[in-house]
Amino acid sequence: MNNNYDKIANHYDTLSRLVFFKSQVNAQVNQLQYIPKNSAVLIVGGGTGWILEEIAKMYPDGLKIVYVEISAKMLAISQKRDCKNNQVEFVSLGIEDFRTHILFDVILTPFLFDNFAEKRAAKVFEQLNGYLKRDGLWFIVDFSLDKGDGKWWKWLLLNSMYSFFKLLGIVEANQLINMHPYFLNFDYQIVEQRFYYRDFIKAVIYKKNKMTFI
Numbered sequence: 207m208n209n210n211y212d213k214i215a216n217h218y219d220t221l222s223r224l225v226f227f228k229s230q231v232n233a234q235v236n237q238l239q240y241i242p243k244n245s246a247v248l249i250v251g252g253g254t255g256w257i258l259e260e261i262a263k264m265y266p267d268g269l270k271i272v273y274v275e276i277s278a279k280m281l282a283i284s285q286k287r288d289c290k291n292n293q294v295e296f297v298s299l300g301i302e303d304f305r306t307h308i309l310f311d312v313i314l315t316p317f318l319f320d321n322f323a324e325k326r327a328a329k330v331f332e333q334l335n336g337y338l339k340r341d342g343l344w345f346i347v348d349f350s351l352d353k354g355d356g357k358w359w360k361w362l363l364l365n366s367m368y369s370f371f372k373l374l375g376i377v378e379a380n381q382l383i384n385m386h387p388y389f390l391n392f393d394y395q396i397v398e399q400r401f402y403y404r405d406f407i408k409a410v411i412y413k414k415n416k417m418t419f420i
């Protein structure tokens with residue numbers, strides 16, 4: 207299983223809104239105000255690309271966006287999005303196979319790491335860390351079991367989602383990886399942290415403080 211969402215690309219957004227209403231969207235849209243003007247942005251696992259239109263509403267031009275998505279079907283839907291005058295390069299690859307010399311100002315990984323088993327999460331973290339500028343921002347949004355009450359329903363919902371995706375043969379993860387220690391280890395600082403959907407969705411903006419090499 208390589209976490210490719212081809213099989214449900216046409217239904218993913220509907221399913222997401224049915225279960226989470228607009229929480230997954232709101233968590234990501236709130237972070238966009240932190241994108242600096244005229245910056246280089248890397249989006250990994252952007253799904254159907256609705257985020258590109260949200261970015262374009264806020265920044266109609268000046269951004270150089272690289273959009274890496276493993277699902278060819280998700281990518282095809284994304285390519286039809288209205289990105290206004292931003293320059294977008296679409297890359298049909300798993301992030302593990304993507305190589306670049308660009309150092310990005312911002313990296314977005316919305317609901318990416320909760321697909322990964324620990325080994326892949328660690329590898330992709332180090333890879334992306336190497337692509338982010340010093341003082342660059344990393345927007346991460348994922349499910350979380352850490353905060354608030356109602357742990358039982360979160361656990362149940364999370365496991366139902368993992369079972370559903372396992373049945374379809376899509377997602378390799380069996381449990382959530384807590385990515386916060388990875389950021390701590392590389393001296394990132396939290397710029398903003400917000401929770402959504404009764405604390406089941408965690409959206410964090412991290413700032414990279416020093417240059418670390420992979």
Ligand SMILES: C[S@@+](CC[C@H](N)C(=O)[O-])C[C@H]1O[C@@H](n2cnc3c(N)ncnc32)[C@H](O)[C@@H]1O
Binds near residue numbers: 210230251274275276
């Ligand atoms: C849970 S969906 C989230 C989609 C989107 N971020 C959203 O919130 O609507 C995860 C997306 O990541 C993509 N993906 C999974 N593993 C990937 C990888 N290794 N490299 C690039 N994209 C990946 C999947 O194809 C899917 O579109």
